[in-house]
Amino acid sequence: MRISVIGGGYVGLVTAACFAELGHDVRIIEIDKRKAEQINAGKPPIYEDKLEGILKQSIGKRLSAQCNYDGINDSDLIFICVGTPPQDDGSADLRYILSAAESIGSALSGSDSFHVVTVKSTVPPGTTESVVVPAVLRKSGKFSGIIGFCMNPEFLREGKAIDDFMHPDRIVIGGQSDKAIDVVKNAYEKLDAPIITTSLKAAEMIKYTSNAFLATKISFSNEIGNICKRIGIDVYDVMKGIGYDHRINPYFLNAGLGFGGSCFPKDVMALIRLAERNGEEPILLRSVIDVNEHQPGRIVKILYERIGEIKGKKIAVLGLAFKDNTDDVRDSRSIPVIEELLQKEANISAYDPMATETMKKIFPDLSYHSSVGDALEGADACLVLTEWPEFSRLKDEFNRMKNPVVIEGRKILSGFGTEGVCW
Ligand SMILES: NC(=O)C1=CN([C@@H]2O[C@H](COP(=O)(O)OP(=O)(O)OC[C@H]3O[C@@H](n4cnc5c(N)ncnc54)[C@H](O)[C@@H]3O)[C@@H](O)[C@H]2O)C=CC1
Numbered sequence: 001m002r003i004s005v006i007g008g009g010y011v012g013l014v015t016a017a018c019f020a021e022l023g024h025d026v027r028i029i030e031i032d033k034r035k036a037e038q039i040n041a042g043k044p045p046i047y048e049d050k051l052e053g054i055l056k057q058s059i060g061k062r063l064s065a066q067c068n069y070d071g072i073n074d075s076d077l078i079f080i081c082v083g084t085p086p087q088d089d090g091s092a093d094l095r096y097i098l099s100a101a102e103s104i105g106s107a108l109s110g111s112d113s114f115h116v117v118t119v120k121s122t123v124p125p126g127t128t129e130s131v132v133v134p135a136v137l138r139k140s141g142k143f144s145g146i147i148g149f150c151m152n153p154e155f156l157r158e159g160k161a162i163d164d165f166m167h168p169d170r171i172v173i174g175g176q177s178d179k180a181i182d183v184v185k186n187a188y189e190k191l192d193a194p195i196i197t198t199s200l201k202a203a204e205m206i207k208y209t210s211n212a213f214l215a216t217k218i219s220f221s222n223e224i225g226n227i228c229k230r231i232g233i234d235v236y237d238v239m240k241g242i243g244y245d246h247r248i249n250p251y252f253l254n255a256g257l258g259f260g261g262s263c264f265p266k267d268v269m270a271l272i273r274l275a276e277r278n279g280e281e282p283i284l285l286r287s288v289i290d291v292n293e294h295q296p297g298r299i300v301k302i303l304y305e306r307i308g309e310i311k312g313k314k315i316a317v318l319g320l321a322f323k324d325n326t327d328d329v330r331d332s333r334s335i336p337v338i339e340e341l342l343q344k345e346a347n348i349s350a351y352d353p354m355a356t357e358t359m360k361k362i363f364p365d366l367s368y369h370s371s372v373g374d375a376l377e378g379a380d381a382c383l384v385l386t387e388w389p390e391f392s393r394l395k396d397e398f399n400r401m402k403n404p405v406v407i408e409g410r411k412i413l414s415g416f417g418t419e420g421v422c423w
């Protein structure tokens, strides 16, 4: 099948590389020339496990990237994978979606064959129908039926994106017609996963609901964790105890600093704004955000309780990325922690296996180190902020600290006899 993917970011590039791996001919349209060039050179502009390998296998053969929309009228299926960042009020900014839809419409104006335009970006319910369909039809000069429309939300996690794409729990396809839905189904025919077909709007809502539910599990665990901490119980034992109940399951119950990244905070806020605009009071969703916003401050409070005055103290910060296995620091919970430490005039000594360069763009003046040991040298305390597996193997490195006070914002250490381990 011939597929075009609009946007060569996390989702677009992974989607394109995986569809090429499945044997389709894929063209990426990426307006950022530098990114398109990197992709064509077989170098992913982002770090993602296994991505470079599969990109190199297909690039120049079944996969290519370009900066314009030329030739997309060859494609049976066109995926929109551009960003939907938050606006100042938290609602989703749809300008990239509109612009992509208009460009697709113009590019399809001369074509006589059937094409399916499919939104993969996370968009508020109603967007495909009210923004994408009219823009494509207006610019193409065609009527509905000549072009099909679908909404196929993406559930991949950064750091595990290739495996998530190739082995999804389910594939959701919202569509206007069976004919359009069948084209999207065919693209995925080599994958072994249940396919849920639904309306365009329901597919859009499934994506928001999925992220909001996972975020709710995390905030719930944090609230229970905060209570447990007061009364001297390890919340990880508690969550293990409930996670065996198959109605609950053991995933996304890790308490700590809360959720970061480019999606959970943004998508829960967008859902809150959607609810409000439709006359609903999203009481639970607001609490999910509230709990999350408070968690970073709690670790600094615990630090103060352990070492007293923070001013002038050397604080080692292990982990900057919003989660392990990525160089992405967007909305990382390490950012508010570092901001508060800087406000209290701490000397921060930072280490991350992968995210140092991205974090330097936000905090250029921190003292960054290329090894955990160097970051810990002479430190008055250490905060662990990302669940990097390599931190679970640390032991002797902590001997380089001035005081053995280690506070975990993510439960990853395996117990090494230091003081102050929290959560
Ligand atoms: N990052 C993630 O893990 C996931 C993201 N999503 C959703 O997928 C969407 C995309 O997210 P990311 O890939 O992270 O964003 P991103 O910012 O990494 O990539 C978007 C890309 O689209 C390009 N672009 C923007 N306008 C364009 C246009 N008119 N034509 C061609 N290219 C254009 C940008 O230059 C950028 O490279 C968002 O709605 C996001 O919420 C969904 C699941 C997972």
Ligand SMILES: O=C(O)[C@H]1O[C@H](OP(=O)(O)OP(=O)(O)OC[C@H]2O[C@@H](n3ccc(=O)[nH]c3=O)[C@H](O)[C@@H]2O)[C@H](O)[C@@H](O)[C@@H]1O
Binding pocket: 122, 154, 155, 156, 157, 158, 159, 211, 214, 218, 251, 252, 253, 254, 255, 256, 257, 258, 259, 260, 261, 262, 263, 264, 322, 323
């Ligand atoms: O829409 C999206 O962009 C994606 O958002 C998340 O994926 P991602 O943000 O890559 O990472 P997660 O593994 O979900 O972690 C998100 C945040 O929650 C935190 N987290 C996760 C799990 C947990 O138990 N506790 C916890 O605090 C992580 O540390 C991280 O900061 C979802 O898991 C994906 O299904 C979804 O496609």
